[in-house]
Amino acid sequence: xxxxxxxxxxxxxxxxxxxxxxxxxxxxxxxxxxxxxxxxxxxxxxxxxxxxxxxxxxxxxxxxxxxxxxxxxxxxxxxxxxxxxxxxxxxxxxxxxxxxxxxxxxxxxxxxxxxxxxxxxxxxxxxxxxxxxxxxxxxxxxxxxxxxxxxxxxxxxxxxxxxxxxxxxxxxxxxxxxxxxxxxxxxxxxxxxxxxxxxxxxxxxxxxxxxxxxxxxxxxxxxxxxxxxxxxxxxxxxxxxxxxxxxxxxxxxxxxxxxxxxxxxxxxxxxxxxxxxxxxxxxxxxxxxxxxxxxxxxxxxxxxxxxxxxxxxxxxxxxxxxxxxxxxxxxxxxxxxxxxxxxxxxxxxxxxxxxxxxxxxxxxxxxxxxxxxxxxxxxxxxxxxxxxxxxxxxxxxxxxxxxxxxxxxxxxxxxxxxxxxxxxxxxxxxxxxxxxxxxxxxxxxxxxxxxx
Numbered sequence: 001x002x003x004x005x006x007x008x009x010x011x012x013x014x015x016x017x018x019x020x021x022x023x024x025x026x027x028x029x030x031x032x033x034x035x036x037x038x039x040x041x042x043x044x045x046x047x048x049x050x051x052x053x054x055x056x057x058x059x060x061x062x063x064x065x066x067x068x069x070x071x072x073x074x075x076x077x078x079x080x081x082x083x084x085x086x087x088x089x090x091x092x093x094x095x096x097x098x099x100x101x102x103x104x105x106x107x108x109x110x111x112x113x114x115x116x117x118x119x120x121x122x123x124x125x126x127x128x129x130x131x132x133x134x135x136x137x138x139x140x141x142x143x144x145x146x147x148x149x150x151x152x153x154x155x156x157x158x159x160x161x162x163x164x165x166x167x168x169x170x171x172x173x174x175x176x177x178x179x180x181x182x183x184x185x186x187x188x189x190x191x192x193x194x195x196x197x198x199x200x201x202x203x204x205x206x207x208x209x210x211x212x213x214x215x216x217x218x219x220x221x222x223x224x225x226x227x228x229x230x231x232x233x234x235x236x237x238x239x240x241x242x243x244x245x246x247x248x249x250x251x252x253x254x255x256x257x258x259x260x261x262x263x264x265x266x267x268x269x270x271x272x273x274x275x276x277x278x279x280x281x282x283x284x285x286x287x288x289x290x291x292x293x294x295x296x297x298x299x300x301x302x303x304x305x306x307x308x309x310x311x312x313x314x315x316x317x318x319x320x321x322x323x324x325x326x327x328x329x330x331x332x333x334x335x336x337x338x339x340x341x342x343x344x345x346x347x348x349x350x351x352x353x354x355x356x357x358x359x360x361x362x363x364x365x366x367x368x369x370x371x372x373x374x375x376x377x378x379x380x381x382x383x384x385x386x387x388x389x390x391x392x393x394x395x396x397x398x399x400x401x402x403x404x405x406x407x408x409x410x411x412x413x414x415x416x417x418x419x420x421x422x423x424x425x426x427x428x429x430x431x432x433x434x435x436x437x438x439x440x441x442x443x444x445x446x447x448x449x450x451x452x
Contacts, residue, residue, distance in 0.1 A: 121167075197222065263277050
């Protein structure tokens with residue numbers, strides 16, 4: 001079996017918008033290097049100063065170097081029938097494959113990652129970076145952060161991995177049986193295999209333990225593994241993979257409960273790599289206040305942080321439509337509800353209604369709205385839950401999401417107050433409300449309606 005041990009230097013961290021500045025390929029037959037190729041490459045873009053400082057490769061050095069397209073045929077010839085080996089192989093492979101594809105070559109090699117093999121064959125090391133791992137194994141690196149120096153060091157590292165592979169980890173990875181073959185280099189396979197196959201919410205953490213992504217799953221283990229089933233060359237995917245060091249999870253009684261918890265956790269943690277459910281929610285509320293003449297007035301405004309609305313809307317037009325209906329049904333004044341802003345006397349003044357008489361109409365309208373808001377629970381059967389026989393329960397109270405939890409089988413529910421001791425109260429948002437209304441319409445058999 002022939003191995004192509006590769007190292008590259010680049011202008012940035014992801015292939016689709018960055019170039020290769022240097023590439024070294026050592027062809028290794030399992031015993032010795034039988035061919036070697038090393039060249040600078042003109043990336044046709046400026047090398048950032050910090051990368052010049054790290055690698056020592058300057059713009060002047062690559063200005064007369066060949067373009068990648070000029071050496072692409074040679075690179076493809078060396079790699080096409082070999083096993084592609086590199087330290088953090090997905091990074092090097094993504095760059096080489098992408099730039100070869102732009103030159104008309106379709107690279108499709110088996111891959112071996114010396115970071116992952118190092119974790120398997122030399123467990124317990126403080127760090128598995130190339131420099132630290134080589135230092136712990138007494139491998140000298142000449143010209144660190146240059147493709148040639150790092151490639152030659154990786155050859156020596158690979159030799160030691162071959163000699164010490166008592167459990168056959170290399171063959172497992174080559175046969176596609178290694179469970180961590182596609183995982184990010186810093187995420188331990190045990191973290192993924194320990195995930196349960198049940199609904200829940202998972203959290204990816206960076207090196208400092210901070211949550212950088214929150215996701216939901218019907219099957220936690222399968223969903224987490226699916227994140228790493230492709231090797232896209234874009235900036236977001238490559239940075240995402242490099243920053244994942246750990247994964248934790250929270251089991252949920254059903255997929256619906258996972259949807260809800262995901263929304264809550266994204267708004268609570270504001271993870272770096274989440275895009276959906278993070279946007280500002282433009283919500284409005286219907287509020288009542290008393291003016292200087294003692295009349296209650298209704299107004300629609302953006303939701304107030306410390307003031308409870310009578311009713312909420314996702315769009316201001318919904319609120320205006322509702323107020324117009326209340327005006328017609330309860331004889332309210334358009335001017336006192338800010339629907340009619342033209343000058344003139346109010347309806348209360350025209351009809352010579354006292355503040356007390358008019359406010360009774362407002363009270364009737366507000367009571368009507370409160371009675372119209374639904375209170376119901378959604379009950380998920382025990383078959384949805386993996387570790388216990390309790391029902392998963394989600395409560396909507398007067399049109400607002402209250403919380404969710406689990407109900408022991410011996411508990412009889414007659415009213416909302418029977419449920420609340422078993423629930424965790426959560427903040428609500430329009431997304432959750434819409435989700436629950438939609439779900440209750442789709443699965444009416446899981447809905448328990450309560451009287452107001």
